[in-house]
Amino acid sequence: MPPFVTERSLVWHSEADTRAFARGLARRVAALPSVFIALHGDLGAGKTTFVRHLLHALGVTGRIKSPTYTLVEPYRAGALCIWHCDFYRFDDPREWIEAGLRDVFAGPGLKLAEWPEKAAPHIPRADLAIKIEAMSDQSRRVELSAGTALGQELLA
DSSP states (O other): OOOOOOSEEEEEOSHHHHHHHHHHHHHHHTTOSEEEEEEEOOTTSSHHHHHHHHHHHHTOOSOOOOOTTTSEEEEEETTEEEEEEEOTTOSSTTHHHHTTHHHHHHSSEEEEEESGGGGTTTSOOOSEEEEEEEOTTSOEEEEEEEOSHHHHHHHO
16 A cells, blocks of 8 residues: 555544544545545554544444454444454454455445554555544644545545
């Protein structure tokens, strides 16, 4: 996968900023049949927190947990299928294929992947890549990169 080409940079000063961004993105994602969002960042950067806010904004109710141990957590928001993946525990990129994720990523719905680099080169190109960096003051520096025309639409 090519390196990030930053399309937009943001600072989330608080979790309220994360929630607000997720709500805005949810309005765009809800109208699309299939989107792949790759989430990059160190442990504790806020990837799962962002996903939680995005899924709540899409209408998912109940507890939204990290898929670190389960690999994939499926959700539904109306007719939208959502797959929240976490590849942190992958030791070999081929585990993505062995886990049957090719079919998930080939089908419709929203795919969110934490640690996507651990599944490279098998994972498809992300429509939108979000890189989150925790700063010393509890804020987050965020870089958004569109990898496809659909990603450009999401950033518009």
